[in-house]
Amino acid sequence: MTYYSDILKDIQKQGNFRTIPKGGSTGYVDFSTNDYMGLGEREDLRSDFFSDEHNRLIPLTSSASRLLASRQDE
Numbered sequence: 001m002t003y004y005s006d007i008l009k010d011i012q013k014q015g016n017f018r019t020i021p022k023g024g025s026t027g028y029v030d031f032s033t034n035d036y037m038g039l040g041e042r043e044d045l046r047s048d049f050f051s052d053e054h055n056r057l058i059p060l061t062s063s064a065s066r067l068l069a070s071r072q073d074e
Contacts, residue, residue, distance in 0.1 A: 011017045039045060049055050 008017065049058075
């Protein structure tokens, strides 16, 4: 176990250690980490989203990571 602890310490020293963000409830559902409801495949939602000119360059994907999300309660 010391071997892995040493590796993690080195990663922390290099500034590359990441953790899953935690946060409190905001009243919003965070769909950024997974497309378990299939929302990314819904053409009606995609069309509605891209009908706003400010959203046209934003890609829709379900390949996000929990480490990239702004917050997690888990």
